[in-house]
Amino acid sequence: MLKVTEHFFDSKKVLRAVDKATHKVLSKFGSFVRSDARRSIKNRKKPSKPGQSPTNQTGLLKGHIYFYYGPATKSVVIGPARLARSKFNNLPTLEYGGAGKVKTKKVIKNINVKARPFMTPAFNKNKQKMPQMWRDSVRRY
Numbered sequence: 001m002l003k004v005t006e007h008f009f010d011s012k013k014v015l016r017a018v019d020k021a022t023h024k025v026l027s028k029f030g031s032f033v034r035s036d037a038r039r040s041i042k043n044r045k046k047p048s049k050p051g052q053s054p055t056n057q058t059g060l061l062k063g064h065i066y067f068y069y070g071p072a073t074k075s076v077v078i079g080p081a082r083l084a085r086s087k088f089n090n091l092p093t094l095e096y097g098g099a100g101k102v103k104t105k106k107v108i109k110n111i112n113v114k115a116r117p118f119m120t121p122a123f124n125k126n127k128q129k130m131p132q133m134w135r136d137s138v139r140r141y
Helices: 011-040 091-096 119-127 130-134
Strands: 065-070 075-080 098-103 108-113
Touching: 011 065, 011 075, 011 119, 011 130, 075 119, 091 098
Parallel strands: none
Antiparallel strands: 065 075, 098 108
16 A cells, blocks of 8 residues: 655655755865865965965964864854964954054064965865765765
8 A cells, every 4th residue: 555655755854964965065165175275375485475375484374274064054164263372363364464463572563464365265266166066965865
């Protein structure tokens, strides 16, 4: 005997499959952006030129770029951590340019920084891959 309910999908199972796929796709996206941002930060003897990615002077910036998938918001946050021991701790200023402050031994100096983006180019590069990442991501439930 055929049950009518067998021809309908279980919405809870479908939503679990979508949540699982969302977690997987956004985590993969966050990992790709983080990796590209880290690779863009070069070791140079001189400071980077405006428009180039920043120079890896201490290793702190390159070594502290993270991503986090938030299950409650179903979103991913990608970027560098703010570090207490860093002399320059105004990361948006580094990415977009503008006024910032640098701590020296005794004084805090006001500086004007020209943009040295590293997160935005990494994000834009990987944003194009999103449709392919989502394709067939929700598997049989």
